[in-house]
Amino acid sequence: MLTGGIIYKNKLCIILGSEIETSEINDEGKTGSAHNLCYFPYLKDIKAFSNEMSHHIHNITLSSQRADISAYDLVDIVEKYNGVLIPAHCFTPYKSFYGNCTDRLEKIFKEKYNKIPAIELGLSSDTYLADEISELETKTFLTNSDAHSLPKIAREYNKIQVKDISFKELMKAIKNEDGRKILCNYGLDPKLGKYHRTYCEVCGKRIEGDAPVTKCDTCDSRNITMGVLDRIEIIKDKKTTKSPANRPPYVYQIPLSFIPGIGNKLMDKLLSNFETEMNILHKLSYDDIEAFCGEKIAKSIMDAKTRKF
Ligand SMILES: [Zn+2]
Ligand SMILES: [Zn+2]
Secondary structure, eight states, X not given: OOOSSEEETTTEEEOEEEEEEEEEEOTTSSEEEEEEEXXXXXXXXXXXXXXXXXXXXXSTTSTTOBOSSOHHHHHHHHHHTTOEEEEOSTTOSSSSIIIIIOSOHHHHHGGGGGGOOXXXXXXXXXXXXXXXXXXXXXXXXXXXXXXXXXXXXXXXXXXXXXXXXXXXXXXXXXXXXXXXXXXXEEEOOGGGSTTSSOXXXXXXXXXXXXXXXXXXXXXXXXXXXXXXXXXXXXXXXXXXXXXXXXXXXXXXXXXXGGSTTOOHHHHHHHHHXXXXXXXXXXXXXXXXXXXXXXXXXXXXXXXXXXXXX
16 A cells, blocks of 8 residues: 555655755854755645744745754654654755754754764765764765756765555664665765855865865865865864665766766757666666767766766
8 A cells, every 4th residue: 555655656756845954052152053954745734744844944935044943842843743853964064954953963963863864965975974973873864966057967866675555664664663764875075065065155276185175275264155075174073984784885976967078969869769867877888888979988987977066
């Protein structure tokens, strides 16, 4: 029996969800804000949730409006409508828990921390970086793509073991129950993420060098946006990057649009022939690609696959 989710021809399950920005007090006592993914089983649940949230958000019909409550309170509202809350792009410098609010999620969620089954890693981090924080050992990692722009869907994705496609099964997988689980995370190499390293707002450049970078190496300014790598280096509490035994592999995937020589036209041709970027990146051989778009591009794609960049 399928339970929850909007299911199309038994092939595609659309999970109803909302991304809510909450108001937090950060570790320094200042205002912080964080994004939260809230997933629900049925339309009636998310409608009722939306109705309740309209008391906490002005202009609820506009996207990315900030709620006047903390995630500590939001988690109960989500639960009331049979939903699950997952901290979104957890490390990004703006609008995320570790990036903007706290060094420990437990400080935000307190005794409700166990209600959070998973976190979303975000583009500038990966499993190995996140596993340097011990409080995440029990949490599932999700690599979701950003739905704000349709062509970028599946830039990051999860391979999930479920019995059928439904909200209930997805939640079981996220909670690691009854053999359901995330089998593999696919995502960007964090080095390619926009927020991986600290950025000087004065010079307008990324600051390389040993993490953590807390000021600009050129102009000495502290007017910086802290990079994810640098932030994790500061807040981590584990000496090793060893992941818990049940952690699935993280497979790096470089979007085709990042590869030199692949413009819009070629991209359209590739996609109309091979259907998805996933096919091109993970299933085709060098010969398949070469036969279609020549030696130079085929070599670039293979280099990207083997992470020679
Ligand atoms: Zn967000
Ligand atoms: Zn500078």
